[in-house]
Amino acid sequence: MIKPQLQPSQSLHESVREELRRRIAAGTYPPDVAIPSTAMLSEEFSVSSITIKRALRDLQAAGTLVSIPGKGTYVKQQKRLLRQLDVMQPSLDDTSIRSVSVTREKISDPTLGTIAPRDQVMLCVRKTIWMDDEPIMHDTTYLSPDIGNEVVDEFGERFVVDALVRHSIHVTKTHLVIDAAPATAEVEEIFGIPNGYPMLRRLYRMVTSDPGITVYGVLQAPFDRLACTVDFP
């Protein structure tokens, strides 16, 4: 057994973490194969298994590793989806939409509350966007509750905006706020990510050709899965 050389500049779990990071970058631990177990790493580095677990957990939070209880810890495949920033971008061919829920509730997200009415019960449509049988985005749309039922029925199948367009209601102005925030319990479950995992979010307010209809919402994805692109002017 070869004792690896750890950089002593920092605490033990930091040294272990950085050494593992180097190995991942070097391809020593390829994806699709479990990395050595905590017990093995503990022996190899001559540190307690607690310290190994601490390093592994930090690398999970950074999106580098993913641990599956009972199986092992794996290097995460780094594939970022690049999308237009504007929420109005037409859907990609290889994505599908699954409806999660349609409810009536008030806007609870504090940041969305800055660009949308807070204390008003609205129609709330939640859906997930999938690609290659993996969830890549989650959308929460709020709009006026007095929308015709024939439109509401279509919300499950397509984006709210697409459904509105089919009824000759189109978006005239879009206001966006981009931020990052820890995942809520709801999306943690959907994406299978650990608590507090950062989400890249686009909060939107869309004015339509129908003066009575304004659409609000949040379109979000795990930070390591998405990047948005835009051009000026």
Added chain:
Amino acid sequence: MIKPQLQPSQSLHESVREELRRRIAAGTYPPDVAIPSTAMLSEEFSVSSITIKRALRDLQAAGTLVSIPGKGTYVKQQKRLLRQLDVMQPSLDDTSIRSVSVTREKISDPTLGTIAPRDQVMLCVRKTIWMDDEPIMHDTTYLSPDIGNEVVDEFGERFVVDALVRHSIHVTKTHLVIDAAPATAEVEEIFGIPNGYPMLRRLYRMVTSDPGITVYGVLQAPFDRLACTVDFP
């Protein structure tokens, strides 16, 4: 001593974390005053101090708490700066710029490498943007190394674009990629954030009126300090 009621739906450290979150939201633990020490919380919740520390560390990662060794743990003031998405937005009056370094190096960030030349030594200007004596953003600018020295000298004082404008070189097109990524060791130190803290980033490529000059860079801030806004069309 009143034993608090913990929701038993989850693991211990999760229950503790959520109870602390509730108290913070309710204002039980105001900012500027240290919350009870790990020893006190350990006694109050009747769990080991390790478990308390685990909960506190997760709340730190979420940007809710900040611990200062030897002093205590504090509720973080949640003040997000809202800025225009376009990097070209004029500087605010109450911000100041501090130069960090001017070097010659290749672009190392892999994401920036997708919109900029990778294997070319460039002039690299790093600076921090401060507001109320706190660092709020960090900028890394890359540009062609054969820029006149009289322009380079101004890079320390103002944004690279502002310096170029003073020499009649203005930006004609901006291409942006917005993403979120764990903080690098360099910016960890500047912002005083824990390892892997998520950063909201804007990676830019700017074409100028001078065909020989294209500007690349990364403008980033801790995810809980910044949000960007933009309007379409």
Added chain:
DNA sequence: GAGTGGTCTAGACCACCCT
């Protein structure tokens, strides 16, 4: 010197997966 958070350890138990 007392109190604080940060680190590290050994040891135990559990739920889960695979064979």
Added chain:
DNA sequence: GGGTGGTCTAGACCACTCC
């Protein structure tokens, strides 16, 4: 049944701050 990661504990040491 053996291996995996996840959780929890008691106990120890350190560096730091404040009085």
